[in-house]
Amino acid sequence: MSELSVNHLLGIKYLQKKDIQLIFETADHFKEVINRPIKKVPSLRDITIANLFFENSTRTKLSFELAEKRLSADVINFSAGQSSVKKGETLIDTVNNILSMKVDMVVMRHPNPGAGVFLSKHVNANIINAGDGAHEHPTQALLDSYSIRERLGDVGGKNVVIVGDVLHSRVALSNIYALKLQGANVMVCGPKTLIPKYIDKLGVKVETNLRKALNWCDVANMLRVQNERMDISYFPSTREYTQQFGVNKELLDSLDKEITIMHPGPINRGVEITSDVADSKQAIILDQVQNGVAVRMAVIYLLASKIKQ
Amino acid sequence: MYTKYVWINMSQKVLLNATEVNIILHRLACQLIENHNDFSNTVLIGIQPRGKYLADRLAEMLKEEYQIKDLQLGHLDITFYRDDFRRGEKILEANTTEINFQVENKNVVFIDDVLYTGRSIRAALTAIQSFGRPKEIELLTLIDRRFSRHLPIQPDYRGRQVDAINEEKVKVNWEENEGEDSVYLVNN
Numbered sequence: 001m002s003e004l005s006v007n008h009l010l011g012i013k014y015l016q017k018k019d020i021q022l023i024f025e026t027a028d029h030f031k032e033v034i035n036r037p038i039k040k041v042p043s044l045r046d047i048t049i050a051n052l053f054f055e056n057s058t059r060t061k062l063s064f065e066l067a068e069k070r071l072s073a074d075v076i077n078f079s080a081g082q083s084s085v086k087k088g089e090t091l092i093d094t095v096n097n098i099l100s101m102k103v104d105m106v107v108m109r110h111p112n113p114g115a116g117v118f119l120s121k122h123v124n125a126n127i128i129n130a131g132d133g134a135h136e137h138p139t140q141a142l143l144d145s146y147s148i149r150e151r152l153g154d155v156g157g158k159n160v161v162i163v164g165d166v167l168h169s170r171v172a173l174s175n176i177y178a179l180k181l182q183g184a185n186v187m188v189c190g191p192k193t194l195i196p197k198y199i200d201k202l203g204v205k206v207e208t209n210l211r212k213a214l215n216w217c218d219v220a221n222m223l224r225v226q227n228e229r230m231d232i233s234y235f236p237s238t239r240e241y242t243q244q245f246g247v248n249k250e251l252l253d254s255l256d257k258e259i260t261i262m263h264p265g266p267i268n269r270g271v272e273i274t275s276d277v278a279d280s281k282q283a284i285i286l287d288q289v290q291n292g293v294a295v296r297m298a299v300i301y302l303l304a305s306k307i308k309q
Numbered sequence: 310m311y312t313k314y315v316w317i318n319m320s321q322k323v324l325l326n327a328t329e330v331n332i333i334l335h336r337l338a339c340q341l342i343e344n345h346n347d348f349s350n351t352v353l354i355g356i357q358p359r360g361k362y363l364a365d366r367l368a369e370m371l372k373e374e375y376q377i378k379d380l381q382l383g384h385l386d387i388t389f390y391r392d393d394f395r396r397g398e399k400i401l402e403a404n405t406t407e408i409n410f411q412v413e414n415k416n417v418v419f420i421d422d423v424l425y426t427g428r429s430i431r432a433a434l435t436a437i438q439s440f441g442r443p444k445e446i447e448l449l450t451l452i453d454r455r456f457s458r459h460l461p462i463q464p465d466y467r468g469r470q471v472d473a474i475n476e477e478k479v480k481v482n483w484e485e486n487e488g489e490d491s492v493y494l495v496n497n
Contacts, residue, residue, distance in 0.1 A: 033439075038438065
């Protein structure tokens with residue numbers, strides 16, 4: 001019988017190809033479940049999950065919470081804004097206090113890279129990383145690959161370009177790991193200031209001309225410009241960024257083939273992509289959101305099945 | 310070496326051969342027709358993973374040999390409704406659910422190959438509620454293992470009743486999957 005090779009989902013870096021396949025096969029079943037009149041299964045009745053969000057989030061938090069509730073888990077939510085973190089409590093203390101209330105699993109988003117890995121070494125619970133700084137966001141990468149698989153049949157052999165603010169993006173790094181693991185060809189494209197040095201060591205192509213990148217790819221994953229993480233100016237102006245790296249309908253129509261457009265959200269409409277592109281048939285942005293719940297249900301279910309009675 | 314040792318010590322007894330399975334399937338099909346006429350308000354649901362084969366076979370027989378025109382057949386996976394999640398050694402693996410019709414107010418017939426503890430059927434009773442409120446639910450099984458029930462669940466249509474001790478396993482083979490229609494009592 002197949003099971004995940006890991007006890008935590010800390011990053012795609014720690015997964016094997018067969019783990020991703022297992023998650024996708026399980027997600028297929030959950031996708032069918034969430035399209036039933038009653039979208040809930042009783043599997044995780046006796047599991048309690050804490051969602052710890054030390055950083056803001058809307059869709060990831062909602063998506064996780066919905067996934068947990070549709071598996072019948074008990075859910076407690078925690079946001080750093082209204083907590084004792086402000087009073088100086090350490091991360092391990094905060095989490096251990098929550099765990100002493102008999103919590104089995106922790107979903108955590110944290111501004112510091114490696115927070116999930118650190119926690120997994122010090123507390124006794126299964127950890128799911130819901131984004132740690134600019135490091136990894138594994139469930140997002142999984143749902144992105146799942147959506148590509150759903151649209152194009154397979155991820156292996158496809159050309160995927162990740163466009164925009166790669167430097168500040170945890171989505172980019174997790175996607176690169178996930179796509180490479182499944183045998184896709186990956187390119188990053190953006191202003192030189194927003195492409196990390198030595199990223200080619202991960203086996204990805206680097207391109208600074210958007211038109212060339214789009215002509216090469218089957219799928220373009222448009223990243224959000226993360227203004228909140230930018231301490232200095234990485235490009236002269238938003239207007240200039242949009243002219244160089246924004247995708248509009250004219251550009252898409254002038255390509256040789258029809259490519260698929262993805263975006264992890266939230267969209268800055270008119271910056272990375274224009275509204276007519278975001279709402280076009282080529283964009284699978286809302287499919288990504290729907291698949292997010294099914295993929296997260298699969299991850300939680302598979303990790304929960306490893307919790308000992 | 311170990312596998313070979315186990316094989317030698319594993320005894321199996323034929324409970325039903327292909328002819329007997331065929332006769333029983335015809336009887337079960339006729340019993341279904343007796344109660345459900347033209348199946349206009351009845352749906353057949355095979356319980357995954359093994360009930361699927363029996364359900365497919367009965368549906369085919371009803372259509373081909375008994376001229377039932379519009380027969381609705383679905384498959385229900387009960388993995389997420391089982392009561393032994395995280396309790397066994399084995400990780401539970403899910404199968405496909407395919408119910409492309411309404412079950413609201415329908416007569417539902419669950420179809421499974423072996424009725425043993427009754428726990429799968431308990432899970433199926435919960436699972437089917439996610440699709441609506443059936444008018445009535447019946448149970449058809451090819452093999453009914455007597456005296457081994459953990460729950461108050463009995464079949465409405467049974468192929469053959471079998472007395473087997475807990476260490477024994479009833480193995481149902483299908484031509485489309487294992488190469489022959491047969492039922493064995495396997496003793497490990």
